[in-house]
Amino acid sequence: MSELMVQVRSVSKVYRRGKQPIEVLHGLTLDIPKGDFVALMGPSGSGKTTLLNLIGGLDQPSAGEIHVGGRRIDNLASGQLAQWRAHNVGFVFQLYNLMPVLSAERNVELPLLLTKLSSAERKKNVAVALQVVGLADRAKHKPKELSGGQEQRVAIARALVSDPQLLVCDEPTGDLDRKTADEILGLLQVLNRDHGKTIVMVTHDPKAAEFARRTLHLEKGQLLEQAA
Numbered sequence: 001m002s003e004l005m006v007q008v009r010s011v012s013k014v015y016r017r018g019k020q021p022i023e024v025l026h027g028l029t030l031d032i033p034k035g036d037f038v039a040l041m042g043p044s045g046s047g048k049t050t051l052l053n054l055i056g057g058l059d060q061p062s063a064g065e066i067h068v069g070g071r072r073i074d075n076l077a078s079g080q081l082a083q084w085r086a087h088n089v090g091f092v093f094q095l096y097n098l099m100p101v102l103s104a105e106r107n108v109e110l111p112l113l114l115t116k117l118s119s120a121e122r123k124k125n126v127a128v129a130l131q132v133v134g135l136a137d138r139a140k141h142k143p144k145e146l147s148g149g150q151e152q153r154v155a156i157a158r159a160l161v162s163d164p165q166l167l168v169c170d171e172p173t174g175d176l177d178r179k180t181a182d183e184i185l186g187l188l189q190v191l192n193r194d195h196g197k198t199i200v201m202v203t204h205d206p207k208a209a210e211f212a213r214r215t216l217h218l219e220k221g222q223l224l225e226q227a228a
Contacts, residue, residue, distance in 0.1 A: 004067075005166060005198040006032035006055055011064030011074075013050050013221075024050045026221040027064070034165070037192040037199045039209035042218035048202045049170055051218065055200055056168040057085045069165055086114045090159030090197075094171035096151040098143040098158075105130065105139040108158045115162065129157035132195070133187060149180035156187065160197075167191065169201040173208055185211040 008030040015022045024047045032038055032055075040048045053059040054066055057073050060081075066074040069088060076084060098107045105126050112122040130136050133153040143151050152172065159167055169188065173181035189211055191197045201212060209215045217224040 003034045004031050005034040005036065005069060006030065006200070007065075007067040008051075008055070009065040009067075011051075011054065011061045011066060013047070013054065013059070014062040024221050025054075025061070028221065028223055030216070030223060032198065032200060034198055035192070035196055037189070037211075037213040038201065039212035039215040040200065040202045040218060041204070041206075041209055041215055042224075046218040047221040048218050052168050052170055052200060052202050056089045056091060056166075057081050058091075083114075086111060087162060088164050088166060090156075090162070090164040090167045092152075092156055092159050092167060092169040092172045094174040096143070096148075096155040098151055098154060100143050103140050103142055104135060104146070104154045104157075107143070107154055108161050111158060111162050125161050125163075126157075129161040130154075132160060132191070133157045147180070148176055149183060152176065152180075152184050153187065156184070156191075160191070165196075165198060167197050167199045169199060171202055171204065173203070173205065178207075181205075181208065182211075 008028060011025055011028045012023060013025040015024060040051065042048050054061055055068065061074050065072060073081065073084060108126045108129055109122050112125060130139055133156050135150060135153050135157065138146060138150060146154065173184050176184060185208055188199055192199050203209055
């Protein structure tokens with residue numbers, strides 16, 4: 001059996017709207033092997049992004065356990081969780097979240113400012129990440145000088161720069177046209193296949209899901225199927 005990157009065990013998540021509890025995930029259990037590329041699909045409100053945020057350590061469950069890369073993360077204090085995220089997870093969102101006043105290379109460097117790497121080491125890592133996403137020649141450009149697809153490549157380079165084992169992607173191509181979206185999804189496939197990154201991607205787009213190794217469907221906070 002493959003080594004597991006993600007283990008979700010009987011996880012529930014309850015939010016409160018005033019006094020009203022709203023249970024978004026209901027006792028969900030999921031295994032994601034190392035090196036997998038999973039697409040999470042389901043209608044709005046099904047719990048996809050909530051599950052993604054729990055796996056990435058951006059949120060904590062109301063009940064249950066989450067292990068990522070052999071580390072239990074659901075019981076970490078917020079400071080520990082922030083440190084863990086910085087070293088273990090890369091995030092890619094629909095909105096690129098780039099700093100408009102910074103060049104591509106400075107945007108990519110931002111996560112490394114939380115580490116103990118020297119300036120020279122940071123510069124080297126940034127150059128490698130931009131090379132991987134095919135933007136070495138755009139390192140000095142600011143976001144407004146880049147296309148949407150190039151901005152998302154910068155965001156992916158930023159997610160890669162600390163060499164995390166896990167990438168979590170929330171609608172990474174939702175803002176892009178089909179051709180550009182397919183290029184970005186092809187890049188994610190390369191990162192999965194050639195660089196060994198485990199990828200969990202939320203998408204509404206069946207065509208985007210086809211780039212993943214398998215698709216999981218959520219409905220009303222529960223997993224409907226776990227297709228091989």
